[in-house]
Amino acid sequence: MFDAASACSDIPAALSLGTSGSEPIPPRVDVAVIGGGPSGATVATLLAMAGRSVAVFERDHFPRFHVGESLIPECYWTLGRLDMLGKMRASGFTEKHSVQFVNERGDLSAPFYFADHKKHESSRTWQVTRREFDVLMLDNAREKGARVFEGTRVLEGTFAGSRATGLRVQREGGTEQTVAADVVVDASGQSAMISARLGTRQWDQELKKAAVWSYWKAAERGEGKDEGATTVLQLDQKQGWFWYIPLPDDVVSVGVVADNDYLLKDRANRDPEVIYQEEIARCPGLGPRLAGAERVQPVRVAKEYSYRASDVAGDGWVLVGDAFGFLDPLYSSGILLALRSGEVAADAIDAALAAGDTSAERLGTWGPEFIRGMDRMKRLVIEFYDGLNFGKLVKRNPDLQGVVTDLLIGDLFNDRVDAIVGPLDELRAEMAAASTASGC
Numbered sequence: 001m002f003d004a005a006s007a008c009s010d011i012p013a014a015l016s017l018g019t020s021g022s023e024p025i026p027p028r029v030d031v032a033v034i035g036g037g038p039s040g041a042t043v044a045t046l047l048a049m050a051g052r053s054v055a056v057f058e059r060d061h062f063p064r065f066h067v068g069e070s071l072i073p074e075c076y077w078t079l080g081r082l083d084m085l086g087k088m089r090a091s092g093f094t095e096k097h098s099v100q101f102v103n104e105r106g107d108l109s110a111p112f113y114f115a116d117h118k119k120h121e122s123s124r125t126w127q128v129t130r131r132e133f134d135v136l137m138l139d140n141a142r143e144k145g146a147r148v149f150e151g152t153r154v155l156e157g158t159f160a161g162s163r164a165t166g167l168r169v170q171r172e173g174g175t176e177q178t179v180a181a182d183v184v185v186d187a188s189g190q191s192a193m194i195s196a197r198l199g200t201r202q203w204d205q206e207l208k209k210a211a212v213w214s215y216w217k218a219a220e221r222g223e224g225k226d227e228g229a230t231t232v233l234q235l236d237q238k239q240g241w242f243w244y245i246p247l248p249d250d251v252v253s254v255g256v257v258a259d260n261d262y263l264l265k266d267r268a269n270r271d272p273e274v275i276y277q278e279e280i281a282r283c284p285g286l287g288p289r290l291a292g293a294e295r296v297q298p299v300r301v302a303k304e305y306s307y308r309a310s311d312v313a314g315d316g317w318v319l320v321g322d323a324f325g326f327l328d329p330l331y332s333s334g335i336l337l338a339l340r341s342g343e344v345a346a347d348a349i350d351a352a353l354a355a356g357d358t359s360a361e362r363l364g365t366w367g368p369e370f371i372r373g374m375d376r377m378k379r380l381v382i383e384f385y386d387g388l389n390f391g392k393l394v395k396r397n398p399d400l401q402g403v404v405t406d407l408l409i410g411d412l413f414n415d416r417v418d419a420i421v422g423p424l425d426e427l428r429a430e431m432a433a434a435s436t437a438s439g440c
């Protein structure tokens, strides 16, 4: 395991199977994928395993930095289909068995252990350094037969009318080339190339958040099973919250999330370094955890990152992962949704190719169920920011304990969990009535 704080160039060459630097770009493939992050690697792996010719075009050279380090238990099932579980077990990534919460006064809740809910190997998940995880995923795609071209930027999708026909790509220092494809998959992350081009990206009006974060060495971490716990810590006036994610090599990822205006706009001093220090000082639970720790990376910023495209697919094209939409860092659902959309999209693409029908209807069959799952997670995110007390909800409806847990581990694609909707609506109505009565 190498140091999460070191530069990308320190990564041992043996970790990557190579960049396909000299391999010629094929003029035509069944499926062309924009981006080699977790969602692109998932689609590419599964389609290559199904015998399809797949090319992935990734503008960067891996390993590269990426935020988003905490997995949740339900990632297990897609990782299993990808044949990634052995690699994850052998990876040395920090094992994550639980989450815990620290309130605005600095009081720590008891850890919530996933295995108490489900006695299955899936209840042990991981905190990953993305530079390593993404290499493992992309190398796995290569092993399964996908052709991966790193250092190759997609300039644009090519279209005949509304039908996608391929990609225009360019290698570093090289000439532009066109690749024809029956299906184009946009896995370009927050670049969201296709929905940006079509004007179908819709910014979330309820979640206008931002994040400011960095990495620390020798910060406090638990012992044994608790070493890899994610901790969510409230700011003193509940203006926002910090994530505290223990990574390998004694590094901890520590970041604050709050309304974009509060965190970045309405500040006397907008220097991210200053903002970060000010917010750390406002988080009673954090000071003791960072005492004696050393910051080992610059402060990074991400803003207004919550959006969704209006469609998951069109004629000859499909959107997966962040290229379709992103919710919020709370509950760490990003990689789960990237893996899951990559998996169900791959199945739909394979079936569409077999049927010789790559219409929007065929390619987007997975959309409604996936969006229902994403909306279930979104509801929990919104309720957290609106101050809903999940403890109160479960105390009042003990039978919902399992449902709340299912949602938090990422078991989102199941109508059973909608049992929570009625009781949530009731509690919300009560909160609204109480706040009207108190004149707030």
Ligand SMILES: Cc1cc2nc3c(=O)[nH]c(=O)nc-3n(C[C@H](O)[C@H](O)[C@H](O)COP(=O)(O)OP(=O)(O)OC[C@H]3O[C@@H](n4cnc5c(N)ncnc54)[C@H](O)[C@@H]3O)c2cc1C
Residues within 6 Å of the ligand: 034, 035, 036, 037, 038, 039, 040, 057, 058, 059, 060, 066, 067, 068, 069, 070, 071, 072, 152, 153, 154, 155, 187, 188, 189, 190, 191, 193, 211, 302, 305, 320, 321, 322, 323, 326, 328, 329, 332, 333, 334, 335, 336, 338
């Ligand atoms: C502040 C913050 C904290 C987060 N924390 C978590 C967390 O703890 N847990 C979690 O699960 N998720 C987290 N996420 C979300 C997570 O990072 C993403 O959901 C996840 O990376 C999505 O994977 P992806 O493959 O769709 O996109 P990405 O991982 O972004 O991959 C997209 C790839 O496409 C490439 N690309 C883009 N444009 C082009 C182009 N023109 N040509 C070629 N290649 C291109 C990029 O270089 C990149 O490698 C967080 C997000 C934010 C903003």
